[in-house]
Amino acid sequence: MSWAAHDLEPYVIQRHLGKRVAFMPLLLGSYAPDMFTKWFVYGIGISGWHIKASDPARFHRGWPGVGFTHSLIFGVLLSLVIYGIWRKPILAYSFLIGQFAHALTDTGDTVGTMLFFPFTTHLFSIGAWAYAGQLGRQVDAGAYYSGLGFVWDAIWLAWAMVSWRVLTREYFRREVLVADPFFKWANRTISEATMLALYRAAFFYGATRLIAWSIWAHVVHSFPLDLRWGGPHWVHAIHSSDLNAAASCPCPCCRAAKPRLAMYGGLVLAVRFRRLGDRLIGHARADDEAEALPRPPLRLRPRAIRAARGGASSG
Amino acid sequence: MRQFLLYLAAAVVYIGIGIYNQNAIYSYFEGAAFLVLFVVGLPALVKRLRQ
Ligand SMILES: [Zn+2]
Numbered sequence: 001m002s003w004a005a006h007d008l009e010p011y012v013i014q015r016h017l018g019k020r021v022a023f024m025p026l027l028l029g030s031y032a033p034d035m036f037t038k039w040f041v042y043g044i045g046i047s048g049w050h051i052k053a054s055d056p057a058r059f060h061r062g063w064p065g066v067g068f069t070h071s072l073i074f075g076v077l078l079s080l081v082i083y084g085i086w087r088k089p090i091l092a093y094s095f096l097i098g099q100f101a102h103a104l105t106d107t108g109d110t111v112g113t114m115l116f117f118p119f120t121t122h123l124f125s126i127g128a129w130a131y132a133g134q135l136g137r138q139v140d141a142g143a144y145y146s147g148l149g150f151v152w153d154a155i156w157l158a159w160a161m162v163s164w165r166v167l168t169r170e171y172f173r174r175e176v177l178v179a180d181p182f183f184k185w186a187n188r189t190i191s192e193a194t195m196l197a198l199y200r201a202a203f204f205y206g207a208t209r210l211i212a213w214s215i216w217a218h219v220v221h222s223f224p225l226d227l228r229w230g231g232p233h234w235v236h237a238i239h240s241s242d243l244n245a246a247a248s249c250p251c252p253c254c255r256a257a258k259p260r261l262a263m264y265g266g267l268v269l270a271v272r273f274r275r276l277g278d279r280l281i282g283h284a285r286a287d288d289e290a291e292a293l294p295r296p297p298l299r300l301r302p303r304a305i306r307a308a309r310g311g312a313s314s315g
Numbered sequence: 316m317r318q319f320l321l322y323l324a325a326a327v328v329y330i331g332i333g334i335y336n337q338n339a340i341y342s343y344f345e346g347a348a349f350l351v352l353f354v355v356g357l358p359a360l361v362k363r364l365r366q
Contacts, residue, residue, distance in 0.1 A: 007343065027343075031343060137337070138337065141337075191355070193354070193355050194351055194355050197347075197350050197351045197354050197355055198347060198351065200322070200350070201343065201346055201347035201350045201351070202343055202346075202347075204322070204325070204326060204329075204346060204350050205340075205343050205345075205346030205347065205350075207326065208326050208329045208330050208333060208340070208346065209333060209340045209346070211330050212329075212330045212333030212334050212337075212340055213333070213337075213340075215330070215334050216333075216334050216337065220334060
C-alpha cells in the first residue's frame, strides 16, 4: 500500500489540470479504495475484543474480500452513482481520476491490485516495496518507510512541493473555488480561511505523517533501512503470487500466464530479428545505391529513405 | 508570511503529536480537524481573549 502518495497526488493532478478538475471529489477518489476497509486490515480493539480480518491481505486486495475497491471498474461505477445523484460531470470524472490514481499507485507494492476485476481476479503488482498490512499498522508503517515506499512518498512530496503555487490563496480563488462544486457550496456557510485549511489539509497531513512516521521508524525505533526492490526484506511480505494462486486460479490471466508470456516473448524476439534483418538489408541496399548515385548532400538513414519513398509512392 | 508560519507551527506540533501517539495521525480526518483548529480556531480564540 501507499501512504502519503494518496494525500499528495491530488495536488500534482490539480496543478496539471487546473479548472478542468474539482479538487474535493478528486481527493475523495484518491481515498475511496481504503476509506472503509483499512481498519479491518490492521485490526482494532473494542472493549477487550480484537477485530481483524483472518486473511488481511486477501481481504484488502483480493477476492473473496474487498479488493474490488482497488479495481478500475469500482471507480467507474461510483462515478456513475455520483453523476446519477448530482448530475455534474466534473464531480464524476474528478472522483474517477483520483480512484484510478489510487488503484494504479497500489500496484507498486508486492501484493498489487485487481485492476481488471471482475474480468479477472489477477493481482497486478510491480512489487517495488513490501506489503506488510497483515502485521498491523505500526509494523506496516515501519516497513513502508524503510523500503522504496519511503522513496515513493518522498518523490510525491517533492513533486507536490514543486507545485506549491496550487496551495496559495490566489490559486484557490482562481482555479479551485470556481471549479469545485463542493467549495462553491461550502463558500455559502464557512469562511475562506476554513475552506483554505480544508483544501490544504491533505497536503499538510501527507507531509506531516511522512515525516512523523519516518522519525518514529528510524529515530524512536531502529527499523533497518533496506531500499532494495521489494524490500525491506526483514519483514514478511505478502506477494501477489501468494494470492494469485497461479496453478488453481481459473482467471484467464493466471491460467494462461506462462504459455502466453512465452508466446509474447517469442513474438517480440521474432519482430526484433526481422527488424534487425531488415535494417541490415536496408544498410546494404543504401550503400549500393549510394555508390551508384551521386552522393546526396544529406545522408539519410535507410529507414528514413524507405519512409520517404513509401510516402512519395502512396501520396 | 504570518499564515505560512502558522501552518509551519501546526506541522511541527502535529509531527510531534504523531510521533508520540500514532493514533493522532490515523487518517486525513484527524489531520484536517487538527489543521482547522490550529490555523482557524486558535487565532480566533486568541483574538477573542484579547478583546
Ligand atoms: Zn489502497
